[in-house]
Structure formats: C-alpha cells, structure tokens
Amino acid sequence: MALNTLKSKVKYRISRSSNNVFMVKDFLDLSDRDQVGRALRELIKQNCLVKIGQGLYAKAIISSLTGQCIPLVPLPELAREVIANKCNAEVVNTKAEQAYESDKSTQVPSGRVIAVKGRVQRKITFAGKDIRFEKAASIN
Numbered sequence: 001m002a003l004n005t006l007k008s009k010v011k012y013r014i015s016r017s018s019n020n021v022f023m024v025k026d027f028l029d030l031s032d033r034d035q036v037g038r039a040l041r042e043l044i045k046q047n048c049l050v051k052i053g054q055g056l057y058a059k060a061i062i063s064s065l066t067g068q069c070i071p072l073v074p075l076p077e078l079a080r081e082v083i084a085n086k087c088n089a090e091v092v093n094t095k096a097e098q099a100y101e102s103d104k105s106t107q108v109p110s111g112r113v114i115a116v117k118g119r120v121q122r123k124i125t126f127a128g129k130d131i132r133f134e135k136a137a138s139i140n
Helices: 006-016 033-045 075-086 095-101
Strands: 021-023 049-053 056-062 069-071 090-092 113-117 124-126 129-135
Touching (some): 021 075, 033 049, 075 090, 075 113, 075 129, 095 113
Parallel strands (some): 113 129
Antiparallel strands (some): 049 056, 090 113
C-alpha cells in the first residue's frame, strides 16, 4: 500500500489500530485539522468509517441484512470506549443494570444508557439512535 496521500496514511493507521473509535485529534500529527477532516470525510464516502458524533468516527462494515454502512461494534460498546479512552471518565453500572443484576427488576436494560463517574459532554449517535449518560453516584 502506497502511503503517499494523507487519506492513505489515515486509512492505514485506522486499519492497524485495535481501537474502534477515533477522533480528529488522533490524526493531527499527520496534517492540519482541515485536511484531516477532508480525509475522514472521504473515508466515510468509501464506507471505511461512520460518524457517530462531532469529531468522533468509528470503524465500519456493510450490513449483510440492509446493505447499509454500520459501525463494526454496537453503539453502546463504542460509547464505553469513547468514555474510557477519550474522555478519561469511569464507566459503571447504571441503576437499571444494578437492579436487574440484583434481581430487584426483571426489566432488561437497553444498554443505551451509560452511567459515568466524571464529566462527559459528548453526544454519541448513529442512525437516529443515541446514547444517554447517567451521572453515577460517587458512593455506592
């Protein structure tokens, strides 16, 4: 693979990474913000990435069911990765997950609500589905 264009350098870095989520700042050592943004938009057009938030991109695949480009891993898992690796906050069980695990409730948590210890100001969404954040109690 010839690594002569910025797009090919970004694509190569994404393919070699074990992460599923990337931010624009992950590629700023290659070029400036505008050029990196253009390269990421081209990769979205090529179905290599999907945009899941402002400045947030996820590895993508083509769905065998719908033929649409979708994230490689489920949205809640991507959100947990963003919080843990990019936002420096701690992910804990939500109140609903705690109630379900302790047999106080039979309602299965959807996974689209994530409890966070710390401050997170991110909107994570894809195809009309979004992740909500619940502030976790500091003392359990």
